[in-house]
Amino acid sequence: MAPTVAERIAARLAALDFDGLAELYRADALLDVSVPSWRYQLLGSDAIRESLREEAGYLTEGARVTGQRVTPTDDGVVVELQVRFVQEGEERQWREVHLFHTDGVAITEHVNYCTGIWDAATIARQAVEAPMVRP
Numbered sequence: 548m549a550p551t552v553a554e555r556i557a558a559r560l561a562a563l564d565f566d567g568l569a570e571l572y573r574a575d576a577l578l579d580v581s582v583p584s585w586r587y588q589l590l591g592s593d594a595i596r597e598s599l600r601e602e603a604g605y606l607t608e609g610a611r612v613t614g615q616r617v618t619p620t621d622d623g624v625v626v627e628l629q630v631r632f633v634q635e636g637e638e639r640q641w642r643e644v645h646l647f648h649t650d651g652v653a654i655t656e657h658v659n660y661c662t663g664i665w666d667a668a669t670i671a672r673q674a675v676e677a678p679m680v681r682p
Contacts, residue, residue, distance in 0.1 A: 552649045553624035557617040560626050560645065563610055565603040569596035572654045579656070583663040595657070605664065609633050613640075623647040623654075637667045 550558070552571060559568040572592040579588045580598075589595050614629035626645040631638060643661040647654055665673070 552652060552654070553617075553619055553647070556624055556645075556647050556649075556654065557615070557626055560628055561612050561615055563603070563606060563612065563630065565599040566596075569599050572596075572657070573650070576654050577656045578659070580659045580661065582661045605632070605634065606630075607632050607634060614642075620648075622651075623649040634664075638670065639667065640665050640670060 555571060556568065559565075559571070569592065572595050574592050575590070576592055576595060577588060577590055578595045578598060580586065589598055610630060610632035612628060613631050614627070616627040618625040618627075624647050626647070627643075628645065629640065629642045631640045633639070641662050641664050643659055646656075646658040648656040
C-alpha cells in the first residue's frame with residue numbers, strides 16, 4: 548500500500564528533505580509561519596518552495612532531527628520537530644510544530660510555529676535554568 552500524504556510529509560520532515568516536501572503542496576496552498584517576533588504568509592507552491600529552500604540554507608551536512616512526534620488528524624497531520632545543527636562552528640537548534648491540512652492527496656495549508664534558532668549559549672542557559680524532565 549502506498550504511503551498517505553500525511554506519512555510522506557512526516558518522512559520528508561524527518562529526513563529534512565525540504566525539496567521533497569515542497570513537491571507535496573497544491574499550487575494554491577497557504578503557508579502561515581510564526582517565528583519569534585514575526586509572522587508571515589505565503590500563497591502558492593512556488594513561493595512556499597522558495598521559503599523552504601531558505602530554511603534548508605540554515606542546515607549543514609551534520610543537521611539532524613533529534614526529536615519528532617507525528618499525530619495524524621482527520622485532514623492531515625501534526626508534526627513536532629526538533630533539529631540540531633552546527634553553524635559557524637557552534638551547535639544550534641530549533642523546535643517547531645507543523646500543522647498540515649490536506650485534501651488527501653496534497654497539502655492545502657501549512658501552519659508552522661517555530662522557536663527560532665537557539666545558539667549554543669541559549670541552549671546551555673536553558674539546560675541549567677530549566678532542565679528538561681523528559682528528553
